[in-house]
Amino acid sequence: MSITTAKSQRDHLVDQIRQYNHEYYVLDQPTVPDAEYDRLLRELIDIEEKYPELKAIDSPSQRVGGAALKTFTQVTHQLPMLSLDNVFSEQEWQAFIKRIKDRLKSDKDISFCAEPKLDGLAVSLRYERGVLVQAATRGDGATGENITENIRTIKSIPLKLIGQGYPEILEVRGEVFMPISSFNQVNELAKARGDKVFANPRNAAAGSLRQLDSKVTAKRNLAFYAYGIGFVSEDGDSWLATSHYQRLRQLKVVGMPMCPEVRLLASANECESFYQDILAKRDSLSYEIDGTVLKVDDIELQEQLGFVARAPRWATAYKFPAQEELTILEDVEFQV
Numbered sequence: 001m002s003i004t005t006a007k008s009q010r011d012h013l014v015d016q017i018r019q020y021n022h023e024y025y026v027l028d029q030p031t032v033p034d035a036e037y038d039r040l041l042r043e044l045i046d047i048e049e050k051y052p053e054l055k056a057i058d059s060p061s062q063r064v065g066g067a068a069l070k071t072f073t074q075v076t077h078q079l080p081m082l083s084l085d086n087v088f089s090e091q092e093w094q095a096f097i098k099r100i101k102d103r104l105k106s107d108k109d110i111s112f113c114a115e116p117k118l119d120g121l122a123v124s125l126r127y128e129r130g131v132l133v134q135a136a137t138r139g140d141g142a143t144g145e146n147i148t149e150n151i152r153t154i155k156s157i158p159l160k161l162i163g164q165g166y167p168e169i170l171e172v173r174g175e176v177f178m179p180i181s182s183f184n185q186v187n188e189l190a191k192a193r194g195d196k197v198f199a200n201p202r203n204a205a206a207g208s209l210r211q212l213d214s215k216v217t218a219k220r221n222l223a224f225y226a227y228g229i230g231f232v233s234e235d236g237d238s239w240l241a242t243s244h245y246q247r248l249r250q251l252k253v254v255g256m257p258m259c260p261e262v263r264l265l266a267s268a269n270e271c272e273s274f275y276q277d278i279l280a281k282r283d284s285l286s287y288e289i290d291g292t293v294l295k296v297d298d299i300e301l302q303e304q305l306g307f308v309a310r311a312p313r314w315a316t317a318y319k320f321p322a323q324e325e326l327t328i329l330e331d332v333e334f335q336v
């Protein structure tokens with residue numbers, strides 16, 4: 001492909017991806033299946049890798065999510081909320097491991113914290129002296145929406161942390177999702193009333209959390225699992241474990257819900273069988289997932305590996321093969 005063809009192909013992809021991002025992140029109304037979106041993004045990344053001069057600073061490959069809705073007050077994240085890079089096959093997973101080992105200049109086994117990839121939306125919960133004071137969506141990674149009142153309606157999220165010894169300021173990061181049973185209930189009720197239905201549980205969770213009236217959110221039976229830590233005040237330095245998995249255990253001890261499928265794996269080799277096990281379990285889980293997330297467990301190694309523009313280098317989503325195409329129900333409108 002000549003650079004001129006590559007440039008025009010890039011422009012076309014950027015326009016398309018921007019439009020899909022807006023529909024997905026801002027309107028909660030995707031019009032193409034995720035697999036198609038992923039394919040376009042991958043095509044753009046391939047062009048940018050081949051012709052680095054075509055990679056613009058504001059390329060969708062360099063950015064997280066979409067802009068925060070102006071109807072909510074905005075929250076500036078003290079630490080950015082990033083996305084994740086993806087791998088789609090064992091070969092790509094092996095290439096990810098190789099990149100990590102090359103960067104660390106070490107061939108030693110690396111332990112991983114292995115987690116299901118929950119299909120909901122990322123939130124950051126800020127606790128000050130143990131009390132939940134603010135909750136925000138990821139937004140574009142730097143600025144999110146203030147959804148504190150809506151988060152307070154999710155029964156499994158503690159308004160006050162348990163015990164003591166936790167840092168003065170502790171930001172908990174995790175996924176708000178709609179369990180499949182709640183999703184079916186909400187849609188059955190909507191159908192019975194002749195209202196719009198949600199396209200999928202992710203869309204339902206996003207639409208329910210970004211409601212201006214928290215009484216509506218309260219009726220939607222949302223759930224939450226913590227999967228990480230954001231900003232922590234200095235007094236937390238001695239409290240925080242040096243393993244990602246142990247940090248999740250610490251969050252559990254102070255009352256945060258944690259996904260029971262999370263495992264600490266001693267080596268990268270064990271990740272492939274974790275992925276296969278979770279894939280086999282997928283249909284029996286009470287919530288929707290679209291892959292696994294594999295994170296280098298040692299925080300010191302995480303720090304050495306650092307970040308690229310939109311994602312950490314120390315983690316990747318190992319995604320399941322595309323299962324469903326976008327459901328287009330002709331006689332029902334989707335709800336935002």
Ligand code: NAD
Nearest residue numbers: 020024030032033034037083084115117118121122227293
């Ligand atoms: P992502 O969903 O690929 O990965 C990052 C997100 O994973 C995090 O923000 C977090 O919310 C979530 N996550 C779930 N479990 C996690 C765990 N255990 N640990 C850490 N994070 C976890 O990233 P994204 O940038 O939100 O979205 C990109 C995806 O959204 C694409 O893969 C694409 O399929 C889909 N998308 C689709 C369209 C469309 O039009 N169909 C448009 C935009 C994006």
